Amino acid sequence: MAPSVGLGGASVGSAPPRLDQPFVTGFIHGPRGKIPSVSSALEKADRWGTFKARWGVGRMGYTVDPGLYGLGSPGKDSPVLVTANYKMSFDSLRVALPGRDAWILVLDTRGINVWCAAGKGTFGTIELVGRIAQASLRDVVTHRELIVPQLGAPGVSAPKARKLSGFRVRFGPVRAEDLPAYLDAGMKASPGMRRKDFPLWDRAVLIPIELVAVLKAALPVAAVMFFLSGFFGRGGFVPNLVDEGVFSFAAVMGALFAGTVLGPLLLPYLPGRAFGARGFAAGILAALALIALKGYDTGTAYGFLRGVSWLLMISSLSSYLVMNFTGSSTFTSLSGVKREMRRYLPLQVAACASGLALWVAARFFA
Amino acid sequence: MAGLTYLKDVVTLALDEQRCTGCGMCLEVCPHEVFQMDGRTVRIRDRDACMECGACSLNCPAGALTVKAGVGCAAAVINGMLGRKGASCCCAE
Structure with missing residues (x-):
């Protein structure tokens, strides 16, 4: 067992979950002391926490204590549902089960959601078996079954867990909202419950966190391009800043918008299978729109060079950003990502570098 | 998932039909939906849909x-190439 150290507010180790966590509504007397109970209704603070986490605020310490909780008034026959100690995972589980009594066994995933933690192995067989023992689950329920989210399967081996703990792992539906139907059907999942799609809303909720992360890197770049625009060119330093400088700033922001908003939203409609290809397409769309708005006179060498340079830079940056969206997507394989990176990373670097070179050249062409 | x-022909998934007992755990x-029951054993229905x-x-x-x-996750691969520790992905959900 890891030593009991504070990790973002949650206690790690063998201590039972604390009763004074803000979302705990009471307690149930268990064989080894008090088991915190929770309701399936979310409070304002829970919703606010979710909103903040989506925007990257306090996301790393957004945890609940690992261990056993009671939802409603569970008894010896109530089902045991397993989840991660990321608060958003815990909340989406309990909110899906209004009016139901169940046990919730929270694994210590260091505040990471079920699927990602399963990929890393922290939502795993050993942690599950250890947590069953720590919670004295054998004395809490008379049955020997656990419902683990299907997306926990990359980390949890059902055959091994059974051998080690005596509990049979049943893989529940992908989405918590399908749990009532799954339970009512006698723990049977329809094919639709087993499929992980990537619909518009699922892609949209990921945008804020990407946007915030990339903005931190893009702002200095945009500022540098703005400043560089002052030199050479047609006019003096200040007129240049007003003309090309403002546009340079907007262009870098446009690349960011293409890569983190347009790309994810339009993902199924962009041409190509590789995310790098889809990103180039989103970037070209954004670049053409920006260049048209700016009204470069592409009939002159000066205007043409500037237009082409931004087309290259915006599309390559967008390609890079959308390629990084593979990690948030639900259907990319590691082998595939490695293959597309071998192809697209050199392309992105070449396009961006030649775009920058053309842009600098255009300053002298004025 | 049209368009997605x-x-x-890139994934490393392989099935040994000789060993398969047809228990259906992989379908679960x-x-x-990479797999499909084919009589008493499983077969790979859509290999390219596998995300490893x-x-x-x-x-x-x-x-x-x-x-x-x-x-x-490309970000994790890049972090790995740069030798950054905890080469992890963002995991935004």
């Missing part, structure tokens, strides 16, 4: 499935 298919854990999450091979009691499991 990834690269062709796979999030992309490793759930099937980890849960196959017969050891009939192998896959080089990993997370398909």
